[in-house]
Amino acid sequence: MTTTTSGLSVGALGALAAVVLAGALVPLRDDLDSAAFALVLVVVVVGAASLGGRLAGALTSLAAALAFNFFFTQPYGTLRVHAGDDVVTIVLLFVVGVMVGELSLLRERAVVRMRAQSEGLRDVHRAAELAAGGSSAADVWAEVQPALVHLLHLAVCRFEPADDEGYPLPRLDHRGRIEGTVHTHTPAGFEIPPSGVELAMDYRGRHLGRLVLVPQPGHGASLEQRKAAVAVADQLAAALANSNDLQPLT
Numbered sequence: 001m002t003t004t005t006s007g008l009s010v011g012a013l014g015a016l017a018a019v020v021l022a023g024a025l026v027p028l029r030d031d032l033d034s035a036a037f038a039l040v041l042v043v044v045v046v047g048a049a050s051l052g053g054r055l056a057g058a059l060t061s062l063a064a065a066l067a068f069n070f071f072f073t074q075p076y077g078t079l080r081v082h083a084g085d086d087v088v089t090i091v092l093l094f095v096v097g098v099m100v101g102e103l104s105l106l107r108e109r110a111v112v113r114m115r116a117q118s119e120g121l122r123d124v125h126r127a128a129e130l131a132a133g134g135s136s137a138a139d140v141w142a143e144v145q146p147a148l149v150h151l152l153h154l155a156v157c158r159f160e161p162a163d164d165e166g167y168p169l170p171r172l173d174h175r176g177r178i179e180g181t182v183h184t185h186t187p188a189g190f191e192i193p194p195s196g197v198e199l200a201m202d203y204r205g206r207h208l209g210r211l212v213l214v215p216q217p218g219h220g221a222s223l224e225q226r227k228a229a230v231a232v233a234d235q236l237a238a239a240l241a242n243s244n245d246l247q248p249l250t
Contacts, residue, residue, distance in 0.1 A: 007052040011059030014048025018060055022067035034072045038089050041068055042096055049100035057104070061097020065090045140239035144232050148211070151229045152192060153219035159201070159236075161209040169198040169212065174234075176226035191220045199233050203241040211236075 018041055025037055041064040049057025069090050070077065141159065148157050160166060170179040170193050178190065178197060196214035200207065211233055215221075221229075 007055030008059070010048055010052025011056035014044060014052070014056055014060030015063030017048075018044045018064040019067045022064070022071045026071050029072060029076075034068075034089065037072045038068055038093060041093060045093065045097040046100050049097050050104050052101070053104050054098070054101035057097040057099075057101025058094075061094045064097070065093040068093060135239065137236070137239040137243040140236050144236045147232050148213065148229050151225050151232070152213060152221045153216045154192075154213055155216045156196065156212065156214035158212050159209060160212060162207050165198075165210055166212070169193075169196050172197040172199045172213065172226065172230070174230050176223050176230055178226075191215060191218070199230065201233065201237045201240060203237040206241060208237060208240045 021044060022037070022041060025040065029037075045057065045061045045064050048060035073090075145157050148154060172178055172192075178192065180193065192213060192215040194215070194217065196212055199211040199213060201209045201211060213229075
């Protein structure tokens with residue numbers, strides 16, 4: 001399920017819950033201040049926004065604001081508002097949902113970045129251990145290729161030796177930057193160009209070949225992920241430099 005679909009589903013359930021709960025509280029309307037009902041609806045809004053993010057928060061808060069207006073502001077049973085305090089309450093109900101949803105989205109992105117950094121460091125360590133232990137280029141490649149595919153969401157990841165390189169591609173440099181002036185941004189980071197990029201396999205001044213990296217459509221990679229991918233690839237270059245066979249790895 002995509003983030004948008006998930007947010008829409010949670011938002012729809014949250015909106016329904018807000019309306020049903022507001023209707024259920026109508027018998028208490030003469031016994032409690034309208035602010036108490038607003039606080040109850042805020043709980044629903046915060047819950048939906050925390051679970052579903054920005055879209056869920058906006059949908060639920062809109063429904064909660066309308067339900068509060070319909071059931072708890074005079075004249076009852078209409079969307080007209082006479083009291084200025086009620087207008088403020090309705091607006092705040094909507095703003096709370098949007099703000100909590102935005103904070104939830106930022107928290108989720110931060111968690112994703114931290115997880116990507118952790119996974120990237122783990123992949124670098126594994127590849128470095130193999131390279132330092134004298135493992136063959138084929139063994140290091142068997143570790144490096146799936147790590148790169150995972151880190152950068154790749155559809156294609158292949159090695160081409162220096163004497164068998166294909167047509168030029170935009171370069172992913174060793175600082176994690178992608179050549180070019182036009183880039184597509186996603187919440188996860190910049191997308192690798194659809195035609196792919198090349199990552200030079202150089203070791204101590206010796207050019208060994210390149211990695212061709214072609215992305216899955218619609219996936220971005222953060223700068224941290226790209227830097228981790230470069231660090232992983234550097235371990236492959238070290239293993240290749242000590243190999244007598246630079247034929248395409250499989």
